[in-house]
Amino acid sequence: AAKTICVANQKGGVGKTTTVINLSTSLALCGKKTLIVDIDPQGNAGSGLGHGQGAEDHPTIYDALVEGKPMGSVVQKTPIANLFLACSNIDLTGAEIELVSMPEREFRLRKCLDQVRGDFDFIIIDCPPSLGLLTINSLVASDSVLIPLQCEYYALEGLSQLLNTIKRVKASLNPELALEGILLTMYDKRNNLSREVAEDIMKHFSTKVFKVVVPRTVRLAECPSHGKPIYFYDKQSVATQCYLDLARQVLERSGMA
Amino acid sequence: AAKTICVANQKGGVGKTTTVINLSTSLALCGKKTLIVDIDPQGNAGSGLGHGQGAEDHPTIYDALVEGKPMGSVVQKTPIANLFLACSNIDLTGAEIELVSMPEREFRLRKCLDQVRGDFDFIIIDCPPSLGLLTINSLVASDSVLIPLQCEYYALEGLSQLLNTIKRVKASLNPELALEGILLTMYDKRNNLSREVAEDIMKHFSTKVFKVVVPRTVRLAECPSHGKPIYFYDKQSVATQCYLDLARQVLERSGMA
Numbered sequence A, B: 001a002a003k004t005i006c007v008a009n010q011k012g013g014v015g016k017t018t019t020v021i022n023l024s025t026s027l028a029l030c031g032k033k034t035l036i037v038d039i040d041p042q043g044n045a046g047s048g049l050g051h052g053q054g055a056e057d058h059p060t061i062y063d064a065l066v067e068g069k070p071m072g073s074v075v076q077k078t079p080i081a082n083l084f085l086a087c088s089n090i091d092l093t094g095a096e097i098e099l100v101s102m103p104e105r106e107f108r109l110r111k112c113l114d115q116v117r118g119d120f121d122f123i124i125i126d127c128p129p130s131l132g133l134l135t136i137n138s139l140v141a142s143d144s145v146l147i148p149l150q151c152e153y154y155a156l157e158g159l160s161q162l163l164n165t166i167k168r169v170k171a172s173l174n175p176e177l178a179l180e181g182i183l184l185t186m187y188d189k190r191n192n193l194s195r196e197v198a199e200d201i202m203k204h205f206s207t208k209v210f211k212v213v214v215p216r217t218v219r220l221a222e223c224p225s226h227g228k229p230i231y232f233y234d235k236q237s238v239a240t241q242c243y244l245d246l247a248r249q250v251l252e253r254s255g256m257a
């Protein structure tokens, strides 16, 4: 059954969606059947792959999570072989409030994904920038957490809050939850700040930090407007190589290389 | 009584906190008594001003919002003349769930700020990257909304969701709510993407876009780690001038120049 990885960080704009799209595409290129689950109401994972926001009437993750629709009906194909997508939509903003009073509210996404885990090698979840119920649902539904970390001060500061939340979820809701790793993103070798943050993280988390460091490159900011992952937008970009390397490291760590 | 401006955008990492800290500091430097209200559980506005996360036992906005403590007890001085701060803390993450079942849940922040509006010229609210109850509370408590907009694709895409939410709040909860303006941030003149996004915004929102455009500059990423606004970290930085100009434009638009 699928290995489920949730990409989370409550700090905004650190590269969660960019990592989900490009890691998942790289896993698909390696022949692994991969499902992206977008649980962020912004719906950026969908649009970054060229799916217009709420374009057609296709069921979304909201329908499965809150209304109990079968998860199979939410899964859509993408133009990329081996890559599938469960879109989010704006109704998810209200889901936080609707989920509060539901029984087993933290387990609803897990129950949805249980219906399709047999169909995929990997399920990768894109989380919103918060530690609310949608992110908790993702942590409960996952085998591990991948933390994109922007090499800047506020992002570094938020890491301990995130690790505490992961520890609490592991202790009370999902004992299997492990840390897949910390991915340094938007690294700018020209400035001291990036270097200082990277050194700080390497010192405290050494084995947990992926060897791959994603540099700040405008190519990653450009590709969403073309609805394509970096591999299909600019094969020569350093970012394309980074995310292929990341996929290989994830495969090695999961014993699926 | 104070003019209250909420700085909001559900897209993460677009420069909300950076704008709150530096606009507020510039208003304070212009002699206006200014209160920063940090309603983001991340608490970055506090740490960007050198207040350690949850360092002392001082009451936070959580205590006023959820427990009904007097707002006056939450307001703290900062090292900068005319600038005051109401800190957030991590308990706010749970506040979204606690507020759901409270009476008049959307008006709780407004009631808190009503207690102190007479003591300030401006109140500036830093919102979390979401359109949940904390941001709704901020929109209901404010006279106007300032929208920082990163010059990148996902940020542009999220704008219509944000404007819809503002329209709905104005129609049902706060008829006085106006758009203070859209501030273009992290503008990089070397790449086409920034130029295309900026042109797109100017075309659709012309009079609503501030003449000031904040360029991407590493100085703004560095100053939070020194706990200082840009004016006190690097007076010569182009960003210092931008945020002073922004304060002047806000004062002009409010007839307080």
Ligand SMILES: Nc1ncnc2c1ncn2[C@@H]1O[C@H](COP(=O)(O)OP(=O)(O)OP(=O)(O)O)[C@@H](O)[C@H]1O
Residues within 6 Å of the ligand: A011, A012, A013, A014, A015, A016, A017, A018, A019, A040, A044, A127, A128, A129, A185, A186, A187, A214, A215, A216, A217, A218, A219, A220, A221, A222, A224, B010, B011, B012, B013, B129, B152, B153, B154, B155
């Ligand atoms: N390495 C990079 N170099 C330059 N730009 C990048 C890089 N990674 C991502 N970006 C751009 O930075 C912005 C933020 O990235 P992204 O949206 O993936 O972050 P996020 O954590 O998903 O944000 P949110 O918290 O809003 O969900 C996007 O415009 C994206 O295109």
Ligand SMILES: Nc1ncnc2c1ncn2[C@@H]1O[C@H](COP(=O)(O)OP(=O)(O)OP(=O)(O)O)[C@@H](O)[C@H]1O
Residues within 6 Å of the ligand: A010, A011, A012, A013, A129, A152, A153, A154, A155, B011, B012, B013, B014, B015, B016, B017, B018, B019, B040, B044, B127, B128, B129, B185, B186, B187, B214, B215, B216, B217, B218, B219, B220, B221, B222, B224
């Ligand atoms: N004009 C700029 N140039 C370069 N870096 C900037 C600029 N403005 C802000 N930054 C940096 O970019 C990061 C994101 O900015 P900031 O934290 O203010 O955004 P935010 O919208 O408040 O994020 P969140 O959604 O997490 O609350 C921070 O590390 C900040 O220091």
Ligand SMILES: [Mg+2]
Residues within 6 Å of the ligand: A016, A017, A018, A040, A044, A126, A127
């Ligand atoms: Mg995202």
Ligand SMILES: [Mg+2]
Residues within 6 Å of the ligand: B016, B017, B018, B040, B044, B126, B127
């Ligand atoms: Mg912020």
